[in-house]
Amino acid sequence: MERVITANWHVEQAYTLSVYQQHGGFKSLKKVFGMERGAVVPELIKSNLRGRGGAGFPVGAKWSFLPKGTDVPKYLVVNADEGEPGTFKDRFIMERDPHRLMEGCIIAGFTLGLKAAYIYVRGELVLATRRMEAAIAELYATGLLGKNILGSGLDFDIYVHRGAGAYICGEETALIESLEGKTGQPRLKPPFPAVVGVFGCPTVVNNVESIACVPLVIERGAEWWSAQGSEKNGGPKIVQVSGKVKRPGTYEVPNGISLRDVVFSDLYGGGPLDGRTIRGVIPGGTSCPVLRADQLDVKHDFDALKEKPFETMAGTSGVIVMDDTVCVVRIAARIARFYHHESCGQCTPCREGMGWVSKILDRIEAGGAKRAEVDQLLDIVNNIRGNTICPFGDAVGMSIGAYLRQFPEEFIAHVEQGRCTYPAW
Amino acid sequence: MFNPNATDIDGPILFSPENEKELDTLLQRYPYKRAALLPVLYMAQAQFGWLSPGVMAYVAQRLELPEGKVLQVASFYTMFDKKPAGRHKIEVCTSVPCCMMGGFAVVRHISEQLGIGVGETTADGRVTLLEAECLAGCGYAPLLQVNGEFHENLTPERIDALLATLR
Numbered sequence: 001m002e003r004v005i006t007a008n009w010h011v012e013q014a015y016t017l018s019v020y021q022q023h024g025g026f027k028s029l030k031k032v033f034g035m036e037r038g039a040v041v042p043e044l045i046k047s048n049l050r051g052r053g054g055a056g057f058p059v060g061a062k063w064s065f066l067p068k069g070t071d072v073p074k075y076l077v078v079n080a081d082e083g084e085p086g087t088f089k090d091r092f093i094m095e096r097d098p099h100r101l102m103e104g105c106i107i108a109g110f111t112l113g114l115k116a117a118y119i120y121v122r123g124e125l126v127l128a129t130r131r132m133e134a135a136i137a138e139l140y141a142t143g144l145l146g147k148n149i150l151g152s153g154l155d156f157d158i159y160v161h162r163g164a165g166a167y168i169c170g171e172e173t174a175l176i177e178s179l180e181g182k183t184g185q186p187r188l189k190p191p192f193p194a195v196v197g198v199f200g201c202p203t204v205v206n207n208v209e210s211i212a213c214v215p216l217v218i219e220r221g222a223e224w225w226s227a228q229g230s231e232k233n234g235g236p237k238i239v240q241v242s243g244k245v246k247r248p249g250t251y252e253v254p255n256g257i258s259l260r261d262v263v264f265s266d267l268y269g270g271g272p273l274d275g276r277t278i279r280g281v282i283p284g285g286t287s288c289p290v291l292r293a294d295q296l297d298v299k300h301d302f303d304a305l306k307e308k309p310f311e312t313m314a315g316t317s318g319v320i321v322m323d324d325t326v327c328v329v330r331i332a333a334r335i336a337r338f339y340h341h342e343s344c345g346q347c348t349p350c351r352e353g354m355g356w357v358s359k360i361l362d363r364i365e366a367g368g369a370k371r372a373e374v375d376q377l378l379d380i381v382n383n384i385r386g387n388t389i390c391p392f393g394d395a396v397g398m399s400i401g402a403y404l405r406q407f408p409e410e411f412i413a414h415v416e417q418g419r420c421t422y423p424a425w
Numbered sequence: 426m427f428n429p430n431a432t433d434i435d436g437p438i439l440f441s442p443e444n445e446k447e448l449d450t451l452l453q454r455y456p457y458k459r460a461a462l463l464p465v466l467y468m469a470q471a472q473f474g475w476l477s478p479g480v481m482a483y484v485a486q487r488l489e490l491p492e493g494k495v496l497q498v499a500s501f502y503t504m505f506d507k508k509p510a511g512r513h514k515i516e517v518c519t520s521v522p523c524c525m526m527g528g529f530a531v532v533r534h535i536s537e538q539l540g541i542g543v544g545e546t547t548a549d550g551r552v553t554l555l556e557a558e559c560l561a562g563c564g565y566a567p568l569l570q571v572n573g574e575f576h577e578n579l580t581p582e583r584i585d586a587l588l589a590t591l592r
Contacts, residue, residue: 073456085520085559123467123504124516124560126573159454164463164502167558181455181462181488183501199456242563243522249564286521318563320522334524338558344501425529 004216004228004236005209006252008097015131017138020099026144028215032107033152040111044214046222048234052089053079053170053207054285054315055391056233056302059214065194066112066202073115074202076108077179077193078211080121080128081163081170084285085338086318089238089250090208094121094128097212098135102158104211106149107218109156112204116157119208120175123164132160167342171390172205174344185346186390209238230256233301237317239268244278244323246270256304259283260296262319269321276323280406284315286335287395289402290328312402327422329410332403333361339396347388350396353380357400364411367419374411378404433477440487444468448487458488462498466505475506511546513591516557517569523559526566531579532556538588552591 008014008023020026032040044060051057066074078101082090093101105117121129136158139145147155161179163169169178173187176198197203213235217225226234233255239262242248247270253262263281264271272278278293283305289312291298298304302314322331340354360377363369378401385397404411414420440448447468451461465484466476473480476499485495499505515535519528532543535554539547546553562568565577569584576587 082561083559086522086563087559088561088563091561122561123502124557124570124573127575161454162463162467164467165504166502178463179460181459181498183498199460240564242566243525248566282521320563322525326525331521331525334521338520342558425524425527 001236001252001254003252004220005213005238006092006097006250008100009092014096015098015135017099017135017142017144020097024219025099026103028218029103029106029110029144030150031218032110033150037111037113040107040218043222044217047217047225048229048232049210049213049217049225050233050302051207052209052213052237052316054084054287054313056314059206059210062194062206063108063112063204065192066204067195068113070202072201073199074112075198075204076105076112076114076117076211077172077176077198077203077205078105078117078119078208079170079172079175079205080119080125080208081175082122082125082208083167083170084287084316084318085335086240086242086282086285086320087316088240088242088318089316091125091128092250093208093212094125095131098128098132099139100212100215101132101208102135102139102145104214105158106144106154106156107214108204108206108211110149110152110154114156114204116159118179118198119158119160120169120179121160121162123162129160129162136160166344167338168344168390168392171392174390175205176203183344185344186392188389228254230254230299230301230304232303239300239317239319241269241319241321243321244273244276244326245321246273253300256299256301258296259291259298259300259305259319262300263296263321269319272321272323276325278321279324279326280322280328280331282318282320282322284313285318286320286338287399288313288315289398290322290331290406292406312398325423327365327410327420328403328407329361329365329414330420330422330425332400333358333365336361336396336400339392339400343392347390347393349384349387350393353384354396356380357384357396361400364414365420367414367417369415371412371415374404374408374415433479434473434475438473438479438483440468441472444472459490459494462488462490462495463502466495466499470506475509509546509550511550511553513551513571514553514555515569515571515591516555516560518558518560518562518567519556520559522563523566523568527579528567531567531569531584534581534584535588538585552588 049059166184168174169184174184178184193203251268263269280290336358340358345351381397381400384393481495485492568577
């Protein structure tokens with residue numbers, strides 16, 4: 001299929017302003033400067049562009065929540081804290097096509113009357129940070145950032161802010177706390193960031209891919225964008241395939257593509273390694289409930305994956321594939337250890353519960369657990385779920401709970417045999 | 426109380442002239458000083474090597490924050506070194522999916538080659554070995570980062586070649 005979001009990924013030095021402009025860069029911004037300020041949000045709503053950071057919230061609707069006509073400064077915060085296991089797309093946008101992200105930021109700035117954008121980038125992504133800083137410097141030097149951009153009357157700044165190694169900062173209110181120089185502990189909502197966001201001001205928080213898509217929606221038009229996907233899931237998107245497949249990597253696909261195609265097609269994942277069969281697939285990063293190999297005939301979009309019997313999420317579109325050599329109990333234990341380590345510690349059910357879940361899962365995997373502990377595990381995760389400030393607790397409950405629901409026989413086998421029969425890592 | 430003669434790092438705890446300029450730039454980015462804490466901690470770590478109690482107290486003084494707030498933030502985030510690290514920091518991803526693609530074997534290999542465990546630094550201060558959570562390179566597993574650079578699709582030979590370059 002035609003590359004749209006990733007069109008520049010294989011263009012030499014597309015991260016420089018001159019090459020980006022040779023490939024049509026900043027045409028959308030100029031188009032927007034010629035449009036009515038109020039025309040962009042309806043266009044985004046019509047395009048069905050949905051947030052690419054995991055939750056899939058419609059971007060146009062999110063922008064429309066920002067209060068109009070207030071005197072307080074308003075901000076865009078770009079969530080570039082890519083850290084959901086299985087996710088590796090925003091990094092490439094930032095490394096290879098940073099100007100597209102900047103163009104999206106400036107369009108948001110003009111449309112919503114913003115003072116500045118802060119790009120909160122994961123601390124580990126050093127090259128991405130360097131490329132974005134270089135891109136921003138080029139934009140100031142050429143009058144595309146700063147005062148009165150291209151004579152439009154817009155004053156707008158973009159700053160890169162590095163995170164420092166905390167998964168929870170991918171949650172938007174934790175990210176805002178972190179941007180304010182605090183520990184990344186999520187806030188209670190409401191108030192939502194659109195009302196009280198960073199520095200106490202109205203703030204729109206969007207994922208990197210979401211913002212990078214904005215110039216493309218303007219360029220191609222809302223109708224084109226909407227037609228690329230399934231119902232209410234507009235546009236092409238980037239899926240990432242990892243784990244036990246022949247062709248791991250990033251692929252641009254139409255929204256709503258069959259998950260089976262993502263895993264098996266020779267254009268994408270390429271299917272299992274020779275002589276192996278697929279056992280389970282996580283459709284959108286480790287927070288999403290796992291699917292069994294017989295559940296892959298489903299549209300990969302924000303709505304279809306939610307339905308019964310799948311009851312999972314499209315998340316970040318990070319598709320993780322496990323084959324028959326992989327112990328799913330050990331995967332659950334590894335994910336639990338991750339969550340235990342990354343719990344911000346604010347809410348007791350998550351902070352304490354994840355420690356218990358992690359210990360019990362390790363014990364089950366090692367073969368030293370009693371049958372009753374399998375049931376106890378479900379009880380604990382169900383008590384974390386819904387009882388925490390942020391969705392981290394829900395994600396824990398749903399993802400760990402799904403291993404128990406989808407592969408109960410594996411847990412029982414570990415208990416009954418008193419050991420794990422899969423190859424060691 | 427901040428003591429510029431603190432002995433927990435070599436030399437006086439004062440920002441270099443270049444970092445003083447950088448501090449001015451950073452402070453202009455945010456509506457108030459506290460918001461600059463993460464970038465200033467990074468800057469301090471780069472200059473002094475690690476965030477010793479003396480360095481954290483200095484940062485607190487410069488940003489007009491209670492020392493406890495600086496310690497709280499420095500200890501929340503894993504990328505701030507609260508003890509001296511080696512000249513090269515190797516971080517091996519062992520998250521899902523790297524764990525099923527040989528991430529732990531990479532950790533074991535490096536550990537054997539260097540004679541150190543995870544979280545430890547070689548006696549000569551050359552290398553610190555760490556396990557990292559998802560480094561956003563899942564399609565190219567197993568992988569590691571050293572000093573912020575990615576090394577992907579690792580094999581024992583590639584790891585050995587990399588280790589030989591770390592002086």
